[in-house]
Amino acid sequence: MTCPDPDRARHGVFAIFAAVLSGTGTAWAADGPLAVTVDACTTCHGPRGMSQGTMPTIAGMDSEAFAEALLAFRDGSRESTVMGRLVGPLSDEDIAEIAAYFAALPGADQ
Numbered sequence: 384m385t386c387p388d389p390d391r392a393r394h395g396v397f398a399i400f401a402a403v404l405s406g407t408g409t410a411w412a413a414d415g416p417l418a419v420t421v422d423a424c425t426t427c428h429g430p431r432g433m434s435q436g437t438m439p440t441i442a443g444m445d446s447e448a449f450a451e452a453l454l455a456f457r458d459g460s461r462e463s464t465v466m467g468r469l470v471g472p473l474s475d476e477d478i479a480e481i482a483a484y485f486a487a488l489p490g491a492d493q
């Protein structure tokens with residue numbers, strides 16, 4: 384079976400929202416190892432960044448465009464529903480690392 388487990392995914396989303404809404408929100412991200420952070424991203428953006436729903440696929444994006452998107456979400460210059468709050472705790476280094484990680488993954492057209 385290759386189907387994703389919806390219960391597990393839903394649980395992950397709630398965990399992230401709880402962390403974000405509680406205002407402490409760094410446990411899953413900035414302080415953790417990169418693996419923990421990118422795992423949190425895939426809860427919404429799909430396994431290995433390949434979206435299986437309405438979220439954008441983020442795998443295989445140009446790393447500069449990716450980092451620019453996250454920086455714009457962080458400083459509020461790009462409108463977002465959730466991304467601005469999610470990337471708030473991330474440092475420039477975190478963002479560069481995450482961008483490089485997802486850029487290296489095979490994207491939708493590869």
Ligand code: HEC
Pocket residue numbers: 396399420421423424425426427428438439440441449452453462463464465466467469481
């Ligand atoms: C709670 C669900 C959720 C999580 C978790 C999440 N995202 Fe997003 N992401 C979205 C949504 C929704 C959008 C569309 C913009 C918006 O409304 O916030 C988006 C947009 C993006 C975009 C822009 C894509 C494009 O095509 O321009 C990037 C890049 C991105 N997310 C990266 C990440 C990274 C990196 C993480 C982990 C740190 C992450 N996302 C975690 C929901 C999520």
